[in-house]
Amino acid sequence: MKTLLTLSYDGTNYAGWQVQENAVTVQQILNEALARLFSRGAVRTIGGSRTDAGVHASDQKCLILSPERHNIPLQNLPHAINAFLPQDIRVMSAELVVDDFHPLRMPCIKTYAYRVYNALIVPPKHRLYTAHERRRLNVGAMQTAASFFVGKFDFVGFSSAGSSAMTTVREVYSCNISKEGEIITLEISGNGFLYNMVRIIAGTLVHVGLGKIMPEGIPAIIRSRRRELAGPTMPASGLELFKVVYAGC
Amino acid sequence: MKTLLTLSYDGTNYAGWQVQENAVTVQQILNEALARLFSRGAVRTIGGSRTDAGVHASDQKCLILSPERHNIPLQNLPHAINAFLPQDIRVMSAELVVDDFHPLRMPCIKTYAYRVYNALIVPPKHRLYTAHERRRLNVGAMQTAASFFVGKFDFVGFSSAGSSAMTTVREVYSCNISKEGEIITLEISGNGFLYNMVRIIAGTLVHVGLGKIMPEGIPAIIRSRRRELAGPTMPASGLELFKVVYAGC
Numbered sequence: 342m343k344t345l346l347t348l349s350y351d352g353t354n355y356a357g358w359q360v361q362e363n364a365v366t367v368q369q370i371l372n373e374a375l376a377r378l379f380s381r382g383a384v385r386t387i388g389g390s391r392t393d394a395g396v397h398a399s400d401q402k403c404l405i406l407s408p409e410r411h412n413i414p415l416q417n418l419p420h421a422i423n424a425f426l427p428q429d430i431r432v433m434s435a436e437l438v439v440d441d442f443h444p445l446r447m448p449c450i451k452t453y454a455y456r457v458y459n460a461l462i463v464p465p466k467h468r469l470y471t472a473h474e475r476r477r478l479n480v481g482a483m484q485t486a487a488s489f490f491v492g493k494f495d496f497v498g499f500s501s502a503g504s505s506a507m508t509t510v511r512e513v514y515s516c517n518i519s520k521e522g523e524i525i526t527l528e529i530s531g532n533g534f535l536y537n538m539v540r541i542i543a544g545t546l547v548h549v550g551l552g553k554i555m556p557e558g559i560p561a562i563i564r565s566r567r568r569e570l571a572g573p574t575m576p577a578s579g580l581e582l583f584k585v586v587y588a589g590c
Numbered sequence: 591m592k593t594l595l596t597l598s599y600d601g602t603n604y605a606g607w608q609v610q611e612n613a614v615t616v617q618q619i620l621n622e623a624l625a626r627l628f629s630r631g632a633v634r635t636i637g638g639s640r641t642d643a644g645v646h647a648s649d650q651k652c653l654i655l656s657p658e659r660h661n662i663p664l665q666n667l668p669h670a671i672n673a674f675l676p677q678d679i680r681v682m683s684a685e686l687v688v689d690d691f692h693p694l695r696m697p698c699i700k701t702y703a704y705r706v707y708n709a710l711i712v713p714p715k716h717r718l719y720t721a722h723e724r725r726r727l728n729v730g731a732m733q734t735a736a737s738f739f740v741g742k743f744d745f746v747g748f749s750s751a752g753s754s755a756m757t758t759v760r761e762v763y764s765c766n767i768s769k770e771g772e773i774i775t776l777e778i779s780g781n782g783f784l785y786n787m788v789r790i791i792a793g794t795l796v797h798v799g800l801g802k803i804m805p806e807g808i809p810a811i812i813r814s815r816r817r818e819l820a821g822p823t824m825p826a827s828g829l830e831l832f833k834v835v836y837a838g839c
Contacts, residue, residue, distance in 0.1 A: 351714040399713055419711060429714045462668060464648055465600040465678045470715055 342437040343409065344418070345444070346371075348401040351429040352577065353469050358392040358401065367392075367430055371403065374425035379408055389444035389585055390451065393537075395577030397470065400584045402444045444587075450514065451534065452584040455527040455543040455575065459520075471524060472543075472579035478550030480525060483518045486549040486556035487527065489563070490516040490542060498566040499542055500535035501574065509535055518546065525550075528583070537574050544572035591686040592658060593667070594693070595620075597650040600678040601826065602718050607641040607650065616641075616679055620652065623674035628657055638693035638834055639700065642786075644826030646719065649833045651693045693836075699763065700783065701833040704776040704792040704824065708769075720773060721792075721828035727774060727799030732767045735798040736776065738808035739765040739791060747815040748791055749784035750823065758784060767795065774799075777832070786823050794821035 348371070356364035360372065368388055375384040389402030413421050418435040426432070458471040459478050490513050497509035513531040520526070527543050545562070548554045554562070554572065562570045597620070605613035609621065617637055624633040638651030662670050667684040675681070707720040708727050739762050746758035762780040769775070776792050794811070797803045803811070803821065811819045 349713040349715075351717075397715060399715070423711065428717050431711050431714055433711055433713065462672065462680050462682055464598040464682070465680055466598075466646060466648070466719055468600075468677050 343440060343442060344405045344411075344415070345436050345438045345442065346403045346405065346419075346422070346432050347434045347436075348403055349399045349431050349433050350397065350401065351469065352392060352395050352397045354429060355394065357394045357396065358388050358390065358398075364394075367398075367401075368403070370426065370430055371422075374422055375405065377425050378413075378421055379411055381408055383407060387444055389449070390582050392582055393577055393580075396580045396582065398582040401582055402585050402587075404438070404442065404444050448532065448588040450530055450532065450584075450586045450588075451582070452528060452530040453534065453539045454581045454583040455529075455539055456579045456581070457525045457527075457543070457547065457575075458523055459525050460523040467524070469578060470581070472576045474547055474550075476551055478525060478547065479552065480518060480520050480550065482552075482556050483525070483546045483550045486546055486554070486559050487516045487518045487529075489556070489559035490529070494563050495566060496535055496538055496563070498563065498568050499538050499545070499571050500568075501537040501541070503536055506535060511535060511538070516542070530584075540575045540577070540580060541568075541571050541573075543575040543579065546572070547575065548572035592689060592691060593654045593660075593664070594685050594687045594691065595652045595654065595668075595671070595681050596683045596685075597652055598648045598680050598682050599646065599650065600718065601641060601644050601646045603678060604643065606643045606645065607637050607639065607647075613643075616647075616650075617652070619675065619679055620671075623671055624654065626674050627662075627670055628660055630657055632656060636693055638698070639831050641831055642826055642829075645829045645831065647831035650831055651834050651836075653687070653691065653693045697781065697837040699779055699781065699833075699835045699837075700831070701777060701779040702783065702788045703830045703832040704778070704788055705828045705830070706774045706776075706792070706796065706824075707772055708774050709772040716773070718827060719830070721825045723796055723799075725800055727796065728801065729767060729769050729774060729799065731801075731805050732774070732795045732799045735795055735803070735805035735808050736765045736767045736778075738805070738812070739778070743812050744815055745784055745787055745812070747812065747817050748787050748794070748820050749817070750786040750790070752785055755784060760784060760787070765791070779833075789824045789826070789829055790817075790820050790822075792821075792824040792828065796824065797821035 355367050358367050360368045372384045385406040387404045419432040422432045456471040463473050493512040495510050516529045604616050607616050609617045621633045634655040636653045668681040671681045705720040712722045742761040744759050765778045
């Protein structure tokens, strides 16, 4: 059995999840904390989702590849790791998974949330966790448009270059828009997302909310596979990896 | 007529509202922004509530005393000031008030919110805006206890030394506890609050939630006027100046 961690983090101050040279990432900080906790030089982990710079997560999964064994009881592990982590990264829970579990290859349902603060001025406590749109958005039109993203499509027109994915076909299980106070939230679930896909879908729905794209025009935009027909890539601050559920877990 | 501003701020990085020597405060940053906007060396402002270090506000009022006149249209003033402010301080709106308006002396109803994250681990996005209590709190008992704070009492036992108030009698108009997800919120309205009064009431209600104080014991604790019978002063991070309504405004 191996150990799978669930992490929550505020991505504001990190260059994304994945370890990279010359930038501080969440995975690097986690690996350093694990190395100190286990008194090991060589810790290896593998994350479930490669969140980008500035993107938040409330349900990132991370498998500890090595050390495979440790003598800390599972229920004590989150607190033990958190003692070595900064306040903007927390291990929320730990569980055991089978030896051949691979967080990137196991089928799963991922849900992302994208939040837009739709008012003239953003109150400071929302500034790190929303994108700002000062022009009034038509929420009803956005709700209608969102429903057209549900299904199995080639989403290549809703992705940025730089993806290493084998196929650009993805299945979206649900795509909903809701509004609470001044915050409009897109919640989208699927079996996986292309590079920047959620941020481009969010930008397309904002353009629908502004009347620049008609809701009924969405299927043709998807079919066109042309990036330039979709809306802009929205800022990282509004995006949160919200929920990850592995099949059979 | 004078100009009254409504401000929202994240108090995390400030030594409170009021200008002081050797520490960065919200009012100081605002005064500097106004001085740059109006090209004046001497800007004077007066705030409606002296929030402490680390305390947040979504409805701080601030009167511009000098310059008394400026040539910026009222509806443009928030954006004009915000251009000179950091992202964690925002002017939300501006209005005109009569010349003898004084934000500290006018009768008003103030509402504070105090938020406690009641779970083993605080997700990072809530870390700056809640206090943390890992032991399970009895919300029903806290709700019962909260109702006993409503009324006109001498709250001296629920205040810290250092207050310059003439009297320690205050009237609490409403005091409610609610829970949403893992966040327990105290919302308390009154005609004014003593130094640290909301944070001590919050700490007393947390002790009720832990079973250390019985809800029915609250009236006797208030009557005793003894600080040591009340609960602890809770951390600043959970406190927010939520709403201020002036009589006749």
